[in-house]
Amino acid sequence: MGLPVADTLRAAGLSPKLFDELPVMLDAENYFRFWDAMEAYSGNKDVPLALANALDVEVFSPPLYAAVCSHNLRQATHRVAKFKALTGPITIDVDDGASRLKLTWNWPPHLQPPYPLLMSEVLFWVFLARKCTRMAINPLEISTPVLPQSTPAYLDYIGAPIRRDEAVSITFANRDAEHPFISGNDAIWSAFEPALKDQLSELQNSASVSERVRVALHRAIPADQASAEHVASALSMTARTLQRRLQQEGTSFKALVNSTRSELAKTYLRNTELPLSEISFLLGYADPSSFNRAFREWTRTTPERYRRTNEP
Structure with missing residues (x-):
């Protein structure tokens, strides 16, 4: 995204060499502070939009591959919702209706994720729907508690209205949720699904x-x-x-x-x-x-x- 890595990490109270050894594990407080620091050092960039434009399906991460290997957006949402706990304290509820597919984000009441993180979560699904179908798919609507300052830029990227609501959500039409992903691959999915299940089981048993x-x-x-x-x-x-x-x-x-x-x-x-x-x-x-x-x-x-x- 073109942000100063070391300065951003220092502003979040983190080591400027944090990314020297991967993977990086942070507790929720430090992770949220990191997002606040990104926003502080973004200049006139809008972090969620910058991140959406920087996303690449070639970068490996379990939730991304769980989605990319799916056969359509509907299957992708259920897979990611199942394994979302592996990436942090934010969960996704999937409302799979007859005419629409709605995703709603939740988190423990004592935690308040930064707005850029929540909006980035939502924009990920716009990116995914378009990237994996090679079609100009727009959601039906997005809802967030706070409207973005650069609303016109978001509307241009999303191609759908943003409604002010306490819930953070995105809704797709049923026909768009069914468009086949050109990246759907059962063989790749079956290769690493067992490891994800083991990690999820280990996480649940540790609590x-x-x-x-x-x-x-x-x-x-x-x-x-x-x-x-x-x-x-x-x-x-x-x-x-x-x-x-x-x-x-x-x-x-x-x-x-x-x-x-x-x-x-x-x-x-x-x-x-x-x-x-x-x-x-x-x-x-x-x-x-x-x-x-x-x-x-x-x-x-x-x-x-x-x-x-x-x-x-």
């Missing part, structure tokens, strides 16, 4: 059951699916096994639900202007008074007072 339940609850609670049966199914175990494993780790499913609700509530109150009635609904409470009582038990204060004292 405690409690940690995995917390991650699942961050998505299950707003969807009103925070039952032990649903979460256990998402973690490929029975509800009885889940309860036993949590007991061995000194906690319970109910305790994790309460602590996750508390964490989500604080995040909504600090970072959004949602009314208390909507927050209580997102947390699975039948009415705001039930949420109010629970919040007082967690924090010894009211949601209104917490919001006032934690305003940005």
Whole structure:
């Protein structure tokens, strides 16, 4: 992208020789700070657009090859969503409808990925659809919480409207999701899929059951699916096994639900202007008074007072 490598790394508090030995592993905080530094040193360049124009399918990375070896965009989205955890704390939900294919990005509430990273994630799929089909495919629309400053340049690249929304998403028409990839290759995919599965299994097994339940609850609670049966199914175990494993780790499913609700509530109150009635609904409470009582038990204060004292 033509950015000064050493200066960008120093600005992120990282070693200017970070890339001397690959692969590079960073925790989320340092990784996000690196993206902030790229934006700071980009001058008049727009990092997501610069990155989209610099992408190359010849550069090997597991998620890129998982996509490139697919037979179409629909298959690519499901493959990448499955192995996305290998690249960091951002996940992709795939809504595979009859007339459209929609991808929505999610991350733990206590993390806030930089905007350039999120927009780069979205633009990757525009690049991929065009590169692998050799067709001028445009998405139906893109949504982001913040509209880019150079909106005309993005509209020119994307060829579709950008809608302001809390969700980060991209939507393709069904016909475009079905266009065959000229790069589809089952032989190459079958050669390295087992290694990806092993890495994913190792990653999942390295986390405690409690940690995995917390991650699942961050998505299950707003969807009103925070039952032990649903979460256990998402973690490929029975509800009885889940309860036993949590007991061995000194906690319970109910305790994790309460602590996750508390964490989500604080995040909504600090970072959004949602009314208390909507927050209580997102947390699975039948009415705001039930949420109010629970919040007082967690924090010894009211949601209104917490919001006032934690305003940005």
